[in-house]
Amino acid sequence: MVNKRPVREVVVLGAGLYRYGIYPETPFTTMGMQAVNNALKDAGVPWADIEVGYCSNANLGNAAGHILGWHIGANGMTMTNIENASASGNAGFREAYLAIASGAHDVALAVGVDKLRAYRQTKPDETQKETVKAPANTSMMRGFAERAHRHMKEYGTTVEQMAMVSVKNHLNGSLNPYAHYQKAVTMEEVFNARMVADPLTVLHCCPWDEGAAAVILCAKEVATKYTSKPSPRVLASVCTGNASVDPLVEMTQITATKAYEMAGVGPKDLNLVEVHDAATIEEILYYEALGLCPMGEGGKLIESGATAINGRIPVNTSGGLISMGHPIGPTGVGQIAELLWQMRGEAGKRQITKSPRIGLAHMVGAGGVCFIHILGL
Amino acid sequence: MVNKRPVREVVVLGAGLYRYGIYPETPFTTMGMQAVNNALKDAGVPWADIEVGYCSNANLGNAAGHILGWHIGANGMTMTNIENASASGNAGFREAYLAIASGAHDVALAVGVDKLRAYRQTKPDETQKETVKAPANTSMMRGFAERAHRHMKEYGTTVEQMAMVSVKNHLNGSLNPYAHYQKAVTMEEVFNARMVADPLTVLHCCPWDEGAAAVILCAKEVATKYTSKPSPRVLASVCTGNASVDPLVEMTQITATKAYEMAGVGPKDLNLVEVHDAATIEEILYYEALGLCPMGEGGKLIESGATAINGRIPVNTSGGLISMGHPIGPTGVGQIAELLWQMRGEAGKRQITKSPRIGLAHMVGAGGVCFIHILGL
Numbered sequence: 007m008v009n010k011r012p013v014r015e016v017v018v019l020g021a022g023l024y025r026y027g028i029y030p031e032t033p034f035t036t037m038g039m040q041a042v043n044n045a046l047k048d049a050g051v052p053w054a055d056i057e058v059g060y061c062s063n064a065n066l067g068n069a070a071g072h073i074l075g076w077h078i079g080a081n082g083m084t085m086t087n088i089e090n091a092s093a094s095g096n097a098g099f100r101e102a103y104l105a106i107a108s109g110a111h112d113v114a115l116a117v118g119v120d121k122l123r124a125y126r127q128t129k130p131d132e133t134q135k136e137t138v139k140a141p142a143n144t145s146m147m148r149g150f151a152e153r154a155h156r157h158m159k160e161y162g163t164t165v166e167q168m169a170m171v172s173v174k175n176h177l178n179g180s181l182n183p184y185a186h187y188q189k190a191v192t193m194e195e196v197f198n199a200r201m202v203a204d205p206l207t208v209l210h211c212c213p214w215d216e217g218a219a220a221v222i223l224c225a226k227e228v229a230t231k232y233t234s235k236p237s238p239r240v241l242a243s244v245c246t247g248n249a250s251v252d253p254l255v256e257m258t259q260i261t262a263t264k265a266y267e268m269a270g271v272g273p274k275d276l277n278l279v280e281v282h283d284a285a286t287i288e289e290i291l292y293y294e295a296l297g298l299c300p301m302g303e304g305g306k307l308i309e310s311g312a313t314a315i316n317g318r319i320p321v322n323t324s325g326g327l328i329s330m331g332h333p334i335g336p337t338g339v340g341q342i343a344e345l346l347w348q349m350r351g352e353a354g355k356r357q358i359t360k361s362p363r364i365g366l367a368h369m370v371g372a373g374g375v376c377f378i379h380i381l382g383l
Numbered sequence: 384m385v386n387k388r389p390v391r392e393v394v395v396l397g398a399g400l401y402r403y404g405i406y407p408e409t410p411f412t413t414m415g416m417q418a419v420n421n422a423l424k425d426a427g428v429p430w431a432d433i434e435v436g437y438c439s440n441a442n443l444g445n446a447a448g449h450i451l452g453w454h455i456g457a458n459g460m461t462m463t464n465i466e467n468a469s470a471s472g473n474a475g476f477r478e479a480y481l482a483i484a485s486g487a488h489d490v491a492l493a494v495g496v497d498k499l500r501a502y503r504q505t506k507p508d509e510t511q512k513e514t515v516k517a518p519a520n521t522s523m524m525r526g527f528a529e530r531a532h533r534h535m536k537e538y539g540t541t542v543e544q545m546a547m548v549s550v551k552n553h554l555n556g557s558l559n560p561y562a563h564y565q566k567a568v569t570m571e572e573v574f575n576a577r578m579v580a581d582p583l584t585v586l587h588c589c590p591w592d593e594g595a596a597a598v599i600l601c602a603k604e605v606a607t608k609y610t611s612k613p614s615p616r617v618l619a620s621v622c623t624g625n626a627s628v629d630p631l632v633e634m635t636q637i638t639a640t641k642a643y644e645m646a647g648v649g650p651k652d653l654n655l656v657e658v659h660d661a662a663t664i665e666e667i668l669y670y671e672a673l674g675l676c677p678m679g680e681g682g683k684l685i686e687s688g689a690t691a692i693n694g695r696i697p698v699n700t701s702g703g704l705i706s707m708g709h710p711i712g713p714t715g716v717g718q719i720a721e722l723l724w725q726m727r728g729e730a731g732k733r734q735i736t737k738s739p740r741i742g743l744a745h746m747v748g749a750g751g752v753c754f755i756h757i758l759g760l
């Protein structure tokens with residue numbers, strides 16, 4: 007049986023971020039160091055106690071993890087580089103989790119850090135303007151636009167409903183000091199923005215990003231050595247891929263089924279969800295695929311307000327890929343940071359009033375992979 | 384405590400290789416597929432049973448693992464890319480091991496596959512000539528040459544003794560159908576070869592390589608489902624790095640100490656060792672650092688014949704990096720293949736007469752990392 011629950015309990019101890027954005031002058035080591043040092047501080051863990059590290063990145067090339075490790079300081083641990091497309095950060099988090107769950111290590115680091123390989127479509131300085139959003143990959147967005155049309159035809163989903171995802175996520179991002187875009191947008195602005203792939207304007211799409219995110223994990227049995235704060239356990243860690251199924255909905259359904267079984271929870275038990283919203287339509291697809299609502303009713307779910315910060319099931323309180331950003335290597339690690347901080351009641355202006363106890367992070371990646379982690383207090 | 388022994392036993396079930404060499408016309412998928420399919424056959428494991436995969440590579444770029452997986456066929460598993468410099472293959476093997484040791488998975492794949500990023504220093508066709516060896520990285524070899532001079536001065540080690548490592552490893556490679564160089568060399572040929580970095584001629588150095596290697600691991604408790612052959616257990620899996628120590632000798636000593644403790648064995652218990660011999664002097668340094676002989680007596684150890692195939696402690700029966708080759712992603716995985724086949728008495732012409740029961744694979748990597756795995760029947 008695949009993706010079983012390991013015997014050893016693993017908890018998330020702390021997290022740190024470097025604000026997502028575009029930083030032509032900033033070395034990846036500067037971003038990575040800040041994220042790691044913030045995570046160590048948040049976790050109460052000295053760098054010397056990190057036994058093994060995973061550095062998720064898609065664009066930095068060989069040995070990025072080593073270089074980052076050296077910049078932080080000698081501590082005797084090995085940093086292995088991890089890449090799994092958009093899910094690189096989720097994959098690195100999973101390896102750190104397995105390293106502890108196996109009993110091989112007590113304390114591990116998952117850090118994601120990335121730089122753009124090139125500044126595509128817009129110049130860097132343009133993308134820094136809050137109102138001129140760095141557009142995402144146009145050819146990828148054409149695929150999402152087709153999915154949008156199909157969903158509209160099959161289920162009567164509307165462009166307005168998709169735009170509501172953008173409005174919600176930009177509002178959430180405006181409350182997140184680590185988000186690339188920290189400006190709420192109106193429905194009108196979403197509709198009037200530059201068209202990327204009909205019906206998706208640029209405000210339906212995630213930007214290109216750089217940045218860093220780090221989380222510290224440890225065996226549950228040693229957590230009290232470091233912190234008196236509540237530390238969520240990893241209830242499920244599941245990855246699937248390489249299957250002849252729809253890489254978005256069906257792959258997510260397969261992965262979610264396994265993850266719920268492993269965690270011993272169902273979609274109704276979730277208090278918080280972060281999903282791969284490279285485009286607004288995706289968030290609607292994953293509402294359904296994750297079982298947050300029946301198939302075809304994702305449009306109605308966003309419209310009902312259920313996925314807003316204090317709705318029945320808040321989704322992408324961080325701002326998601328659309329507003330917080332999608333720097334690839336860090337993205338999945340940043341999702342875990344959001345779950346942690348929300349669960350600890352430390353999410354600042356975007357804090358869910360009733361602190362969540364069970365949260366889910368979801369990511370798909372090119373090549374047809376899906377990672378789901380469920381954390382629970 | 385770092386690098387502890389996990390509770391769940393993991394065994395190596397099977398291995399497959401694509402001969403190391405330089406193949407300008409061969410896609411990485413062709414090499415990777417052959418290695419994986421050979422490993423599946425060797426292990427008696429159907430592709431559908433592989434639950435998770437790790438694709439070690441340093442030069443292929445994003446999503447190589449996915450692409451390889453798709454070429455083999457849909458099976459619902461995720462392939463994560465792993466990079467850790469020269470130790471990339473060892474790092475991927477370790478992740479596959481942790482995935483099973485944790486209890487999350489029962490059957491995992493570690494595959495290493497790589498292509499040259501560029502044909503440096505020599506043209507591809509030249510490197511195919513057995514007598515004109517593709518030279519290794521000259522600047523790296525300058526560092527090894529300095530180590531050679533230091534060892535000669537401190538311990539009286541001779542260039543002849545280093546040349547004996549080359550002769551031994553080329554002889555071993557000549558018996559290995561997967562080795563890049565399958566031609567024994569004489570002491571005279573080693574001395575008369577083109578000088579790379581005094582005193583190291585090209586026959587003291589590992590070549591650039593391409594190729595693929597794959598191993599299948601599983602939980603000990605399910606091994607009999609697949610094979611009736613003896614399957615070595617992973618007794619130790621240790622990685623260290625990022626320390627202010629000599630990255631060759633001291634790093635290996637630190638790692639070996641932990642590995643021996645984890646495995647519950649000492650250097651005297653080893654029957655077979657594969658080490659990172661990018662240059663002949665390195666093999667001598669690691670004889671000492673691994674405790675196969677006292678410090679400073681590595682030169683005498685090779686001279687005594689102890690590390691030959693039927694010596695007291697055979698080292699690099701595969702031919703090592705020097706003769707089998709060093710394709711980076713596959714290298715560490717290929718070391719595990721050699722340990723497995725020797726332990727099963729399936730190493731053909733290079734088989735150690737008294738099949739070994741305990742073997743060690745060692746690799747260092749740029750950035751100062753060291754991986755050691757110990758397998759035992």
